[in-house]
Amino acid sequence: MKARHLSIIIRKEFRGLLNERTILLAVLLQLFIAMFSSFLMVGLTSMYDPSSLSKYSRFKYNIAYTGNDSALHDYLDKSPDFIVYDMDLSTAVTTLKERKIAAVIYVPDTAPDAIDPVKVTLYTIQNDLQSAIVNVKLKDIFLKYEKDLRNIRGTRLTEQPIPLKLPQAPSGGDFYEFVYGLLIPLLVFMPAIISSALVIDLITEEYQHETLETLISTPVTFAEMVWSKVIACELLVPIQAGAWLLLLLLNGITIENVPLIIIQVTLTSFIPILLGALTALHYRERTAAQFIFSTALVVVILFVIALPANPLNLLTKLAVGTAGTEQWFVLASVIVISIFLSIATQWYANRVGRDHLSI
C-alpha cells in the first residue's frame, strides 16, 4: 500500500465533498438538531415548570376558593402567586369560563383526621397554556397540604419510609442530564454515523457510475482505493466532533477531557465505517447496501447502549469528568474490534481486487 496513492484519492474525495457542498448540509443538519433539541428542552421545561421562565413568575393569578374553609385557604393566601377570592361555586365557574379567574377550587367538608380522604375539586380551562402553568403552581401548594394531612394521619401508617432531609431545591441543574447524558454523546457520535453512510456512497458510486475499471487500470490497487475512502471518511469524524465540542463550549457548556473525547470518538467510529465499507463491498449497489447497513446499525447501537460501560456512556462520563480507569478497557476493546474489522476489510478488498484483475 503506497501512501502517495492513498493521499491522492483522499484528496480527490475531499475535493468532491467540498465541490458539492454536501459537507455544508451536514453541518447545517447538526446545527438544526442542536437548535431544535434545545428549543424542545426549553419549551418542555417552561411548559411543565413555568417558573423557569421569569416572565411567568411575575404574574399573580386569580383563584376562586369555594366550599368549606381549610388549611389550604391559608396556604393559598400566603402564596405570592395567587390572589384568592371567596366565591360561590356556580358564580366562580361562570367567571372561569370568561377567563376572569384562572382556576376554581372546591373543598368539601371532610375533617383532616377523617377515615375518608379529602377530595378537592379543581376546575380549570381545557387545553390551555395558562391552566398548565396554574396547575404546576397549585401542585406545590397541594403538596404542602398533603404533607400536613399525612402528618395528622401519620399514626395510622404501618411503615414509615427512611427519613431523608433534602435541602431547599436549588435553582438550575434542570438541563444537566439532558445536555450531558443525551445531547453530548448523540451529537459527538453523529459524525461517525454520517461518515459510515458516506463511505457506502463513495464505494458504491464507483461501481454504479462504472468508474471502477478506470481507477483499477491506474497503478492504484483495489485495496488502496477502499482504504483511502475509509480514511477520508475517518478524517471527517474528529473535525466534525471537534467543531461540535467547540460550539458547545462557546455556548457556555463546560466539557471536561475534550482531547480524550475526540480520541474516543475517532477510534470508535472505525467500527461503523469499516462495517459500512464491508457492506458496500459486498452489495456494490447503494439501495441494498444502505438498507442493510442502516438496519444493522440500529441493531448494533441498540445492543451497545443496553450494555453497561458502553462507548457512548463513556463519552458522557468523560464530559462530566467521572470517568475512571475503566475507560482504557473500553478503548482497548474498541481497538481490538477495529483491528479485527480492518483485517476483514483488507482480506475482502484483496479478494474483490483479484476478481477484477482476472476478468
Place this chain on the structure above:
Amino acid sequence: MPALADIATIARWEVKRTLTQMSKDTLPLAIVLFVLLVLVTGFAAQSGMHLQDGMYVVGVDNPSIAQLLSSDSRFTVYQLDSVALFSNRQFFDVIIVHEQVYGSTTERGKSALKTIERDYTKYTNHVYNQQDDLYSAYPLWIDIQNVKSELNFLATQSGKYISATPSNIAPVPESEVHGIPTPSPTLGFSQEELRTELTKSETGNSQISRYTEMLSSDSSRGRFKTPSQLSPPLPFDSIILIFVFIFPLYFTSQFFMMSIMNERIEHKGEVLLSTPVRTGSIIIGKSLPYLIGMLAISVGLTAYLKASPLIILPLIPVIFFFLANALIIGMVSRSFKELSFISIFFSTVATSYLFFPSIFANVHVISLISPLTLIILTLQGTTYTITDYLFSTSLFWLTSTVLFYVAVKNFKEERLFSEKRLLPRIREFIAESASKIHPFVSLFLLNGFAIPFVFMVQLMCLVLFFNLPMPYSLVLLIIFAAGIEELTKSVGIYTFYSQDVNFLSWKNLIIGCFVTAVGFLVGEKLLLLITIAQITESVFGSILFLSLGTLWLPLLLHFAGVFVVCCALKFGGRKWFVPGLIAATAIHCLYNFYFILGWIT
C-alpha cells in the same frame, strides 16, 4: 383507458425490478437482521439504556440509604463514615450524613440533588402504596374538572393576561350564572382500585421515563390524582408509537428515492422516456408500488395495535408528502453523497415538524399543526373534527400536489441526465414549470402555489420561537416571517431574470411585481379560508398573515417588497440580490411592527 394500463405496466416493472435487485442476498439477511432487531429490543428493554451510568458520585454513611441509591445506575455510591465524608467533600457531588443531604454547588451537584429528590419521591411512593390504610398515606385527592372556555385561546396568547388584573374585589361574571352541582365529597372508587392505579404508574420503564420524569410525573389516565401527579401528562407512549409508524415510511421513501436516482445513473431511464407513455403515467406508475406499500404497512400496524382505523386518515397526506419529496430529491441530487445528505436533512426537518408539536397534544391547540397530533388524540380516545383534520393536513396535501406537478414537468431527458449544483438545479426546475410565453400568468400562479410552502416554513418558525419569552419570540418571528415572504416572492422574478437578463424592462418589472403581489395575496386568502381562524387569530398568527383587514395595504406592501428586490437586480445585477432582499425584509418588518404594536397597545 390506455393511461391506466400504462401505469399498471410501469408499476409492475418497478416491483419486479426492485424484487430482483433485492432478492439476490439482501432479503435473507434483512430477515436475519429483523429477527436480531426484535431480540436486541427485548434485551434493551430488559437491561435498560446505559447512557448516563455513573454520572454522579455520592457519599453516604447509612447502608440502607446506600442501597436505595445504588439501585439507580446514575450514581456511584461510596459508603464511608461521616468524618471521612466531610473531609473529602469536594470529591462528591452529594453527601448524605445523618439523614441530611448536602449537595455541592456545581451544576453537577445541583443536578445530582434533583435526581436524588426524584428517586426519593419514587421510593416514598412505593412505601406508601403498600399501606393498608391508603387514605392515611394519600390523604388528598384532586379531581380535575375541565371547563371549556367561551373565549377562544387567543386571549392567553396575545400577551395579555386577561384574568391577571389584580384587584381587591372578586370579579363578577358578565353572562348568566349557570348552576354547578356541588361535587360529592367521596371518591367513588375502592382503595384497591386506587392502589392498582398508583402502582401502575409506579412501575414502568424507569430507564426511559428518566428522560420524561423531570418534566411530568406520569401519564396516569385516572381521573383522580394525588397532588404529585398533578402535571399535564406527556403522551409518551403515543409518541413512541408514532415513531413506529413514521420509521417504515422513511425506509420506503428511501427506496423510491433510490429508484428515481437509478433511472438517472448512466441514462438508464432513457428507454422509459422514449416509450410513448406520458410522464405523468411514468411517475404515478413508479410511485404506486411504494404508496401501496406504505399504506399496507400503516394498515398492518394499525391492525396489529388494534387501534382505531381513523389514525390512517392523517397518515395519508404524510405519506404523499414523503413520496413527493423523495421524488424531487431523487431528481435533484447529483451523486449518492448528495442524495444521502439531502435525504437525511429532509427527514430530520420533517420529523421535527411532525413530531415536536405533537408533544404538546394535551396542552395546546398549536399542536394541531402536525397531523401526528390527530393520531395521538385518537390513540388517547379523543376524536377530532373535520376542521381539525383540514387544518393540520391541508398544507401537506397542497405541498405534495405542487411538488408532484413540478416533478412531472421536469421528468425529461435534459433535466434528468444533466448534473448541476443544487441551487441552479432547483432554479431550472422552477423555470421549467413556468411558462415562457405567458410569464406573468406563471408568476401569478407560482406565487399562489408557493403559499403552502411559505406557511409550512413559517409555522416551523412559530413552533421554534413559541418557546422564547414574549418580546423576543415576537421580534424574531416578525423578522423571519418577513424574510421568508420576501425571498419567496423574489424567486419567480429572479428565475426569469437569470434566464434572460433583459427580462427586467421597466414595463415588465412593474407588471411582474404587481402580478407577484396579487398572486401571493390571493394564495394567502385562499389558504386562510381552509385553515380558518385556529392560528390566525393569535397574535403570532396576525404577524404571519397580517392581511385580514383592508386588501390594498398588504397588496401595496407585497408590491413594494418585490419592487425593491427587482430594482436591486436591475441596477446592481445578481450581486445586489441579497442586499435587495435584506432591504425588502426591513421594509416588511417595519410595516409589521407598526401594525402589530399599534394593535397591541
